[in-house]
Amino acid sequence: MKKSKAFWGYIVLALVIYAVVQVLINSGVLNMYYQNMLITMCINIMLAVSLHIIIGITGQFSIGHAGFMAVGAYLSAIGTMKLELPFVSAIILGAVVAALAGLLVGIPTLRLKGDYLAIATLGFAEIIRIIFVNIEYVGGAAGIQVRHQATWTYAFFAVVITILVIANFTKSRHGRACIAIREDEIAADAMGINTTYYKVIAFAIGSFFAGVAGAIYAHNFYIIQPTTFNFLKSFDILIFVVLGGLGSLSGSVVAAIFLTVVTTYLQGFPETRMIIYSLVLILVMLYRPKGLMGTKEVTDLFKFGKKGGSKA
Amino acid sequence: MSETLLKVDNLGITFGGLKAVQKVNMYLNRGELVGLIGPNGAGKTTMFNMLTGVYAPTEGSIVFGGKSIAGLDPYKVTRQGISRTFQNIRLFKELSVLDNVKVANHGLAKHNLLSSIFRLPSHFKGEAKMEEESLAFLKIFGLDVYKDELAKNLPYGMQRRLEIARALAAGPKLLLLDEPAAGMNPQETHDLMELIAFIRKEFNLTILLIEHDMHLVMGICERIYVLDHGQLIADGTPAEVRNNPKVIEAYLGEEVTE
Amino acid sequence: MEWIQQLVNGISLGSIYALIALGYTMVYGIIKLINFAHGDVFMLGAFIGFYAIARWEMHFILALLLSMALCAIIGVIIERVAYKRLRNATRIAALITAIGVSLLIEYTVIFFRGASPEAYPTVIESRNIEIFGAQISVQALLILAIAIILMLLLQFIVHQTKIGKAMRAVSHDADAARLMGINVDNTISATFAIGSALAGAAGVIFGIYYTRIEPLMGVLPGLKAFVAAVLGGIGIIPGAMVGGLVLGVVETFVSALGYSLWRDAAAFVILILILIIRPSGIFGKNTREKV
Helix, strand or coil, rough: CCHHHHHHHHHHHHHHHHHHHHHHHCCCCCCCHHHHHHHHHHHHHHHHHHHHHHHHHCCCCCHHHHHHHHHHHHHHHHHHHCCCCCHHHHCCCCCHHHHHHHHHHCCCCCCCCHHHHHHHHHHHHHHHHHHHHHHEEEEHHHHHCCCCCCCHHHHHHHHHHHHHHHHHHCHHHHHHHHHHHCCCCCHHCCCCHHHHHHHHHHHHHHHHHHHHHHHHCCCCCCCECCHHHHHHHHHHHHHHHHHHHCCCCCHHHHHHHHHHHHHCCCCCCCHHHHHHHHHHHHHHHHHHCCCCCCCCCCHHHHHHCCCCCCCC | CCCEEEEEEEEEEEEECEEEEEEEEEEEEEECCCEEECCCCCCHHHHHHHHHHCCCCEEEEECCCCCCCCCCCHHHHHHEEEEEEECCCCCCCCEEHHHHHHHHHHHHCCCCCHHCCCHHHHHHHHHHHHHHHHHHHHHHHHCCHHCCCCCHCCCHHHHHHHHHHHHHCCCCEEEEEECCCCCCCCHHHHHHHHHHHHHHHCCCEEEEEEEEHHHHHHHHCCCCCECCCEEEEEEEEEHHCCCCHHHHHCCCCCCCCC | CCCHHHHHHHHHHHHHHHHHHHHHHHHHHHCCCCCCCCHHHHHHHHHHHHHHHHHHHCCHHHHHHHHHHHHHHHHHHHHHHHHHHHHHCCCHHHHHHHHHHHHHHHHHHHHHHHHCCCCCCCCCCCCCCEEEECCHHEEEEEEHHHHHHHHHHHHHHHHHHHHHHHHHHHCCCHHHHHHCCCCCHHHHHHHHHHHHHHHHHHHHHHCCCCCCCCCCCHHHHHHHHHHHHHHHHCCCHHHHHHHHHHHHHHHHHHHHHHCCCHHHHHHHHHHHHHHHHCCCCCCCCCCCCCC
C-alpha cells in the first residue's frame, strides 16, 4: 500500500535524524548551546503543532495555549520533584492533567466564536497562571526548581510522537470532521458531525501535547516560574502557527524551527526579537494571511501534476 | 398505502416577539416528492431549520419514522435520516470535492479515534470504504473528474450539485432541498428536475423541496404546501394550488408561470 | 467608614477602566474588532502626560489635553496603517494583527527607553476630605470629576452631533450608511480618534493617581477594560461605563477582603462567567446567525 510506504519512510527519516544528532552530541561536535537549541526547537514544534490542531484544523481561536503548557510543566515538576516519579511517568502526568485543563477550557466555551472565544481562552490562561502564583506548594511567584532530566532523546521522541499522533488524526475522518467544523460549523452539524465532541477532542489533544512540551521545558531549564507562561508566551506560540500557515502542520513545524533559530541568535536583544515578531504578525496578516504554507503540507510539494486539493 | 414518514403537528416557533411560524400541520408519506412554496420571508427555511434541529420549535411536534425529533441536535437529526441542502450554498470551501462528500459519510463510518491515531487495520478499512462510497456518489453526479478540486473553485451549478451529492452521502431517508434551482437557467433547471427524479428513485428517497421556480415545482411535485407569513394557507396537488385564490393573492404581483 | 473609602477607590479605579472600555466598545461596535492595541494607547497617553508634566512642567490639565490630542492622532494612524485593509478579512486575521500592533508598540517603547518604570510627580496634594465619616482623598474625587466630565462629553458627541449620528449609523449598518452619503472611512477614523483620546486621558489620570508607569502597564488594564466592555454589553456605550465601574469596585473589594493576589483573576472570572451565562452583557441584546 502506497500510504504505508510513505509512513514507514517518515519513521526511517526520523530515526536517521535522531541517530545523526545523537552521534554529533556524543562526539562533542554539538555542545550544550546547540543541544539546548535543539531541545528548545522540539518544545516549540510541539507547542506549535498542538496549537495548530485547535486553531488551524478545528478553527477554534484559542490564544491561551501557554496555560496548558504551564499545567504540564508544573504537574510534571510535582511528579519528579515531590512524588519521586520516573521522568516518563511525570511527563504523562503533566500531559494528562493538561488535557483535563483543556477540557475545562473547551467545554464551557463551546458556544463562543471568534473574538469572544479568543478572549475567553486568554482569560483562562491568566487564571491558570494566577492559580500557580498563589500555590506555595510549587513555590508561588518564585517558582520551583526542577531537576534537569530532559535530553535530546526525550525531546526528539516526544516531538515525533506528537507529530505522528496529530498527523494521523488529521488524515482521517476525524480530522476531516474538524476541518469541516472550521469551514462551516452549521453545515458540519447538518452533515452529521457531532461538533461538540470534536471541538472538545481538539482542545484535549492540543492541550495534552502542550502539556508534554511543558514537561520537557520544565526539565530542561532548571526552574519554572508563573511569569514564564504568560500571554506573551501564548502569543509566541500563536506566531509559529500564523507564520507557518494556520492550516498547515508542516508549516507550523517549519515556522517553529525557523523562529527558534532566530530567537536563539537574538537572545541578547529581547526587544528586537519582539519587534521583529510583531512585525511578522502584522505583515503576514496584511500581505499573506495564509502564512508560509496556507493549508498545504510539505508532502503536497512532492506531488507533481496533482491538482490543488487539501489534505484530509 | 404508503406509511407516513414525517408528521408535523401544530408546529410553531416564536423569536422574541415575532411568531415566525405557527400552527403548521404537514405530513409526508414515504417516497413522496412534496413542494413547500410561499413568498419571501414566509418561513420556509425556518421550517427546514426546525426539521433539521437548527432551531427548537416553541410549540408543536415533529415525528419522523415514529420518533419525536423536535429540538434534537442537528447531527442527531441527520443520523436519524434527514439531510439537507442550504439556500446559500454551504460547502466546505477549502476541502476538495471528494472530501466534502466524505464529511457527510462520516456518520456512517465506524473506525474510531484511537484506531485512526494508531493506524489500526480498522482505520484503513473504514477509510477505504468511505473513499469508495464517496466516489460512487460523485460519479452519479458527474463530479468524479473534479474530485481533487477545491470546492470553492467549482462553477456555481456544480457547487449546487455537489451540495446535493454531499447531502445524499449522509444516507438520508428524507432529503430537504432548499431552493436547489436558484440561479439556474432553464436548461440547468431541466437537468435538475431529471436529477431529482433519478435520485428519488435510485435511493428510495422522500423529498421536501423549497423552490421559487414554479416551472420546477409544478413539474415534479406531487403535492404542495403553501406558506405565507408563517402559516399554511393552502395545500394540495399542483392543479389545486395553482387555482387557489389565497395562493394567488399571497403572490400578488408575481406570475405563476407554467 | 472603611468600606466607603474602598467604594470610592473602586469607583476611581472603575472610572479609569470605563474610559478605556469606551474605546474598546466604540471600535468593536463600529467594525467588530477587538483593538488589542488600545491598552497600549493608554500606556502611551500615560507617558506623554509624564513627559509633559515632569519634563516640560505643564499644568496637568494641559498635559491631559495634550495627551488626548496626541493619542487621538496615534489611534487614527494605527487604524489607517494596520486595520483599514483588514475590514473585509476574517475577524481572526484582524485580531491577530491587533495583537501584533500591541506588541510592536510595547517593544518599540522598551527599545527606545528601556523597560524601567517612571514616577509621576505629585500633581495634586494628597489631602483628605471627610465625607460621611470616611477619609476620601481629594485626588480620587478629582479623578472622578474628570472622568465624569469626559463621559458626559462623549454622550453629548454621540447623541447631539453629526459625527455622533454618523458613528451610530455606521455601527448599525455600514453599507446603508454609505448609501446615505456618510463617509464611512472618516467616521471609523473619528471613532478611533475619540476612543484613543479617552484612553490617553485614562493614562494621564492613572499616572496622577497611581504614580507608577511602565511600558507594559497597558496590557492588564487593557484586557480588564475589555472585560468591562463585554460585561456591559460590547458595542453599547453606557454599558462600558457601567461595566468599568462594576469591575473597579469588584476588584477593589476582592483586594480589600484580603485576596489581593487574586484581584487580577477577578476580571477573568467575571469574563468567563459573562461569556457563558450572558454573552450579550448587561445591556446587550441577543443576535442570531441566519442559517
